[in-house]
Amino acid sequence: MTREITFAAAIREATDQCLQADPRVYLMGLGVPDPKGIFGTTTGLQEAYGVDRVLDMPASENAMTGVAIGSAIAGQRPILTHQRVDFALLSLDQLFNNAAKWHAMFGGQMRVPLVVRLMVGRGWGQGPQHSQSLHSLFGHVPGLKVVMPSTPHDAKGLLTAAVQDDDVVIYIEHRWLHGVVGDVPAGTYTVPIGAARVAREGSDITLVASGYQTLEALRAAEWLAEDGVSAEVVDLRSIKPIDEHAIVASVGRTRRLLAVDGGWRFAGVASEVLAIAAEQAHASLSTAPRRITLPERHTPTSWPAAQRYYPGVPEIVATVRDMLGLPPQSVPPQWRESGYGDQPSPSFRGPF
């Protein structure tokens, strides 16, 4: 018995179930109870659970993160949301100096069961300050866990796991995933934090991706398959802890590695994936591993330029072919990205 719902609905359902199951859970963020309900992920929850457990907040990202931390050490289990990752930069003092360290720096006597939901913007002119994908930064700091689901199933399961976790979990949602539909069990379940998933099996090369870039990698793998190349896609799901075993095991099978990351290159998750493979699977690698990341520039707002800014199916296919020593071949339009320019689909239109 399958049931298809959107990624956004899956997040809402996980939140609802967590609020229902545990009176310590509460949800706070700019616009949480407003008519737009954080892209539909919080709609109706204030009506169901009251203003004390589902609440708006002042535009004070640093203090509100501290408030969430304080409430967590006092026994609550807050979920804090920011509509763009970019806004969370105002709260890195509280996240890195306090949330990540409070447990350890007081000798392990306190816990900070905090979930911070952050959204990555893309398209429709999000531009330099509304489209950053900063998961690598969060992953760098010990004490923070970072998850980045790519399917409605994992969106629900990872959010539930994050709320149940006794540590700080940074939960990163790509704006273009909110509308994606998939199978989601109706009951409560968790997806373990720290476990990657083989999203597609293959034998010629391993594509390691996460979040929205998993969709690009899967599309690229489909097209490559038409062409006789068998690509395995590893969806990290958790950025931190990263599933080293899954990466090494897959590379051991395919002997080739391409890391596809939605963030910047320098000291990013793709660097980490390559470093893990170099350290632990050097002998397996039959050719130099590579990375596909954002270019070392800021996001243009102009939509054709933004479309070129984001690497997707064509870049993945070209790199894979090159790594396999195959001649370049252009990807037919139906296999490129979504094909809708700066929107994930025609029904999903700006401003958003």
Place this chain on the structure above:
Amino acid sequence: MTREITFAAAIREATDQCLQADPRVYLMGLGVPDPKGIFGTTTGLQEAYGVDRVLDMPASENAMTGVAIGSAIAGQRPILTHQRVDFALLSLDQLFNNAAKWHAMFGGQMRVPLVVRLMVGRGWGQGPQHSQSLHSLFGHVPGLKVVMPSTPHDAKGLLTAAVQDDDVVIYIEHRWLHGVVGDVPAGTYTVPIGAARVAREGSDITLVASGYQTLEALRAAEWLAEDGVSAEVVDLRSIKPIDEHAIVASVGRTRRLLAVDGGWRFAGVASEVLAIAAEQAHASLSTAPRRITLPERHTPTSWPAAQRYYPGVPEIVATVRDMLGLPPQSVPPQWRESGYGDQPSPSFRGPF
């Protein structure tokens, strides 16, 4: 004609010469004109250049970074200091959202010639919130340059280059380097941003390090040499842009790579170094490259635990020997680190 001065004096001299040479340069930070003068790096400068050009500031890291940015787009060339990197976490909104992007996001019409001096604490109970080394975070964001000198010569030359540079430069000083003495030319000179230096030539393995860890790598190389192992030490000097060519060229010669970084492992500079080598020098690598970084924990305050927390000569030597297939051998005390526990030298004592 050589002249030996300390790393701190070299910074002070560079600042003095920059203030002297260009009326647009000014210096601002908590405690800049106080009797301690930022560990002696700013002593006497307010007396020489006046309160408008050398000034204290409120404890408002985010706004003061914005003020520095605003003054920079209006034509000034600010040097902003924070006595610990950790305090700069309060200003990452301004640094990442504004400073790094202001040039590009307005179509290239403005420049932000800003230098931010950040100090990395270590030892004497600095603990979880006063000893972070976050260069990898700064390096991740396009628009920021990051330098990390390891010698008095480079401290002066890189600071002068940073002040003359038209971009934002994050200048990271390790607290244990301030007392280090070395040759420093008296006149004004620059060390180019983006150029590594081969600090010691060798043929068996390349150690890539930066900042204070360069000293550990050099000490390890010295001891290894006694033992017949020839290690080349590449001092990155600049973290961003990173000198890919120097890394690849050295690995091409030695065929082995160990990255030694003073920060955390996950998506850190050491990951980047390994990723670069894996991508560009895969065929040269005769064995899997490795990383030595901080453990995935927070800094203990207790000094014996802190001493164990920081990897140094023993860990480098052990790893190199293992990579070369040599049996373990313990490092005599005189080659270990500084040998003074949680101080770099006996004359350098806390609180600091």
Place this chain on the structure above:
Amino acid sequence: MSTIPARPADAADVGQSLLYGMLRIRMVEEAIASRYHHEEMRCPVHLSIGQEAVAVGVASALDRRDAVLSTHRAHAHYLAKGGDLRAMIAEIHGRATGCSGGMGGSMHLVDMEAGFLGSTPIVGGSIPVGAGVAFASKQRGDGRVTAVFFGDGTTEEGVFYETLNFAALHRLPLVFICEDNLYSVYSPREVRQPAGRDLVALGRSMGLAAERGDGNDVRLVRDLATRAVARARSGDGPTLLELSTYRWLEHCGPNYDNDIGYRSEAEFEVWRERCPVERETARVIAAGEATVASIDATRLRIAAEVDDAFAFALASPFPEDRDLPAAYASPLVNPR
């Protein structure tokens, strides 16, 4: 008189030019709203319809060489300060001829010539940058005054207070303009700030001059701003102005949204009655400074200018990657 002058030639023209400035902003914003569904403007737009008096009143107190910084809701500030209309419309269309060359869109406007040094959508983000511009003016003694615009929600960000403190400490030539439109996105004041928050008292306790006024009365705004600018110019330090006004359209986008539930049609109607453009129109006509006919002529002139700007934008090319600025202003040294 045939049309309202674009810039005041003498004292008698001032009221008319205030009206002109507001009308022009209103018509530009209306044109953006009505054409937005063409999906050629593929970026968020935060329109200022209903809030024109703040922008125009403040800008009328500034010299061209004075500086302005602003937020996500910047069209009015940009235009009032003398920003180039074609360049703004082209930017919103993502064209190479846009004021930020296609890197900015509606949320990152700039006109260096006009002293409009940038607008950014991180709430509070441009406030300290404005203080830095003013700090540079103080260091250089260049006599320039800087004005920073922001909304009522922005007074919840810590950086706002940090900047007030620094500005007061150094008596910066700076004017803080808080446009209080009652909402932060769809969040009313009562879920964000305690009842009875007194921003004027707060500003004064921080060491600034501070005043509150009706932000839909363009002449009052001009008077308050003129005093604030004079204070700044003469070295007497910064001023905080809190000006009450109302945004007519949705927070982001081209539509009315009184139906979605966060505010009432009745509330909207009250503010609709206080339309700053209509109020100033009535005043100008009553004073005999303009006639219905002359205002209609002005409207026609503006409409033509707006049409031209859209035509310019639509005829402009999109930027090529080589035209886009690198992340770095100086070439990265290749040491070899």
Place this chain on the structure above:
Amino acid sequence: MSTIPARPADAADVGQSLLYGMLRIRMVEEAIASRYHHEEMRCPVHLSIGQEAVAVGVASALDRRDAVLSTHRAHAHYLAKGGDLRAMIAEIHGRATGCSGGMGGSMHLVDMEAGFLGSTPIVGGSIPVGAGVAFASKQRGDGRVTAVFFGDGTTEEGVFYETLNFAALHRLPLVFICEDNLYSVYSPREVRQPAGRDLVALGRSMGLAAERGDGNDVRLVRDLATRAVARARSGDGPTLLELSTYRWLEHCGPNYDNDIGYRSEAEFEVWRERCPVERETARVIAAGEATVASIDATRLRIAAEVDDAFAFALASPFPEDRDLPAAYASPLVNPR
């Protein structure tokens, strides 16, 4: 009476226990200062000598189950709230028996039993955390009041204002205590805040109750704090108290530093005259609540307790790595 009681048994004992609390802090801090050069305490120490009355006065208004958060300068707050002396001294010595198990040092004190939920040295960093604890109390209705201590320099951090706003908005059971000791490290007020800054007016304009008082008068502090705590406990919202005081020793470390140039010996002497311990001693003696002899006996008792704490610390082992907490509270899942 032979010695001053450690805790007030009845009303008549209150003054004595205030004095006891201050004397004990003074003597602990003096012991740290005098033994610091042994280099067994290898961490920064920010001593509170001269500032004892704030800590003791405030803590005397709190119940044991109430919560306190503090800063880099936390010894006094920790001890006043009932924190374990041995555990604090051991922590400063980096021992496994320390209150943070060797992870904290002087700058990260904690005593969960005593409601001392943590002190941290990032300026302003613990303020919103305190508000979060109070927010949890409000959500849970547990009747607990939280007090957060911080210095005058901390009122320059944006997070302070953000927290004031949130606390006022939600009428949190929270007391903000600003210890105004004139300096932020070696920086005097005039390079950090404009002349005439009025924190009480500021607090009120933000929507809090606010009062200022002599922070060296322990009974005044207790009275102000008692009113603030009552207000918090009864749901009437947060209070901001600004209490003026003076730090006698250097910002960080065990020495006097009136000679290094940032403040004058004369200024120090004025404040030395206002010693909170001497003032309370005189008052207690004048009121016949204690005698010189009884106070001397108390001193002896405290000295023995302090010696015991140092002996305990020095006899304690350093932590092994396996004793140190991981960065994560829950074991990292190994999915295989």
